[in-house]
Amino acid sequence: xxITWYLVLSxxxxxxxxxxxxxxxxxxxxxxxxxxxxxxxxLALLAFSRSLGNQDGQVFALIVMVIAACEVVVGLGIIxxxxxxxxPLNVDDxxxxxx
Amino acid sequence: MKEVAFFAGAxxxxxxxxxxxxxxxxxxxxxxxxxxxxxxxxxxxLLQGEFIAAAQIVVxxxxxxxxxxxxxxxxxxxxxxxxxxxxxxRFIAPLLGIALFVExxxxxxxxxxQAIDTQGPTVELxxxxxxxxxxxxxxxxxxxxxxxxxxxxxxxxGAVVLAGRHRAADASAPxxxx
Numbered sequence: 266x267x268i269t270w271y272l273v274l275s276x277x278x279x280x281x282x283x284x285x286x287x288x289x290x291x292x293x294x295x296x297x298x299x300x301x302x303x304x305x306x307x308l309a310l311l312a313f314s315r316s317l318g319n320q321d322g323q324v325f326a327l328i329v330m331v332i333a334a335c336e337v338v339v340g341l342g343i344i345x346x347x348x349x350x351x352x353p354l355n356v357d358d359x360x361x362x363x364x
Numbered sequence: 365m366k367e368v369a370f371f372a373g374a375x376x377x378x379x380x381x382x383x384x385x386x387x388x389x390x391x392x393x394x395x396x397x398x399x400x401x402x403x404x405x406x407x408x409x410l411l412q413g414e415f416i417a418a419a420q421i422v423v424x425x426x427x428x429x430x431x432x433x434x435x436x437x438x439x440x441x442x443x444x445x446x447x448x449x450x451x452x453x454r455f456i457a458p459l460l461g462i463a464l465f466v467e468x469x470x471x472x473x474x475x476x477x478q479a480i481d482t483q484g485p486t487v488e489l490x491x492x493x494x495x496x497x498x499x500x501x502x503x504x505x506x507x508x509x510x511x512x513x514x515x516x517x518x519x520x521x522g523a524v525v526l527a528g529r530h531r532a533a534d535a536s537a538p539x540x541x542x
Contacts, residue, residue, distance in 0.1 A: 266370045268480040269472060271411065274374050276468035278381050284461030285385035288454060291442040293390045293435065297397050300428075301381050304404055307416075315411040318485040323413050323492055324505050330416075330423060331512040335519035337428050341435045342526035349527075354442045357449050 271312035278305035290356050292347075296340045303333045369410055376403025389441055394432045401425040412487060415494045 278301060285298030307326045314322025347354060380400025384393045401424045408417040448454065472480070490496050501509045 266366055266410070267482065268484060270370065270374075271407065272472045272480060273469055274377070274407075276472060277465055278377060279468065280461045280465035281378070281381040281385060283464055284458050287457035287460060288385060290444045291390055293432075293439065293442065294385070294393050297384050297393055297432070300397060301384060301400070304401065304424075308404060308407060311408055311411045311413045311416060312480075314413070315484040315487075316479045316482070318487050318491075320492060320496055320500055321504075323416050323497055324500050324508070326413070326416050327419065327497065327501070328505075328508055328512050330419060331516060334423065334428055335515050337431060338519045338523040339526065341431060342523035344435060344439060345527040348439050354439060355444070 268312050268316040271315075272309055275305045275308040275312065278302075278308065292340070292344050292354055292356055292359065295356060296337065296344075299336065299340075300333060303329060303336075366410060369406065373403045373406040373410065376400070377407065388444075390439075391433070391436045391441070394429065394436050397432070398425050398429050401429070411492075413492045415492055415497045418494075 282298045282301030282305060285301065286295055289295055289298065307329055310322045310326045310329070314320060314326075344354065347359065352359065377400050380396050380398075380403060383396035384400065387393050387396060401420060405417040405420040405425070408420060450456070
């Protein structure tokens with residue numbers, strides 16, 4: 266399989282993630298869509314790493330995974346905190362930062 | 365054989381991704397994302413990323429998704445109102461997504477990078493193996509590795525602070541019956 270196939274698939278997955286962020290209004294699903302986009306980026310990184318025959322891209326993908334884990338932990342913490350304070354979990358209502 | 369594996373992985377990844385944004389129940393979305401991540405791990409294996417594929421399954425499809433499942437079960441299903449702040453949002457959003465895909469596809473297929481029209485060079489045995497990646501992480505990318513671990517620590521502390529029980533706030537806040 267040519268590397269182009271992987272890159273086009275990665276672009277498609279990224280576009281699906283972007284559509285999800287624009288379409289959905291539950292913060293939990295929006296976090297899931299961010300995961301979709303980060304994973305599409307990872308696929309592109311691995312594809313380029315394979316096309317260059319160089320492993321640096323794979324280390325980059327690993328670091329992206331760590332960043333994604335951090336983002337998930339903080340994002341889910343905010344969702345749980347908002348739920349405890351009975352703030353409606355809808356991104357249209359979550360406008361102000363003031364608790 | 366590689367083609368069959370690629371298309372199986374691609375269909376799984378794409379189907380999972382579309383199911384994530386199409387399913388109304390957040391719990392099902394999380395399960396669809398697990399399908400997506402496991403298919404993606406298969407594609408990583410095809411690209412000789414053995415260690416990344418293993419980490420994808422263990423860290424992502426395992427640990428991170430368990431966190432999502434717990435929060436989705438804790439919060440319950442969030443009703444998304446039908447009222448739209450931007451008129452026609454549900455039609456405009458997919459259109460913008462398709463436009464982005466077309467743009468990216470043109471950029472990829474129209475690029476003059478010659479290496480992406482091949483299957484990639486032949487690589488030595490052990491490309492992407494845990495020992496090779498570990499060596500790179502601990503030698504060439506040591507600073508990035510340490511920064512990532514520090515970031516993980518800060519994120520863990522931040523999550524505890526955010527989601528921890530605030531006794532004083534809970535006591536003073538008026539309790540509404542849900």
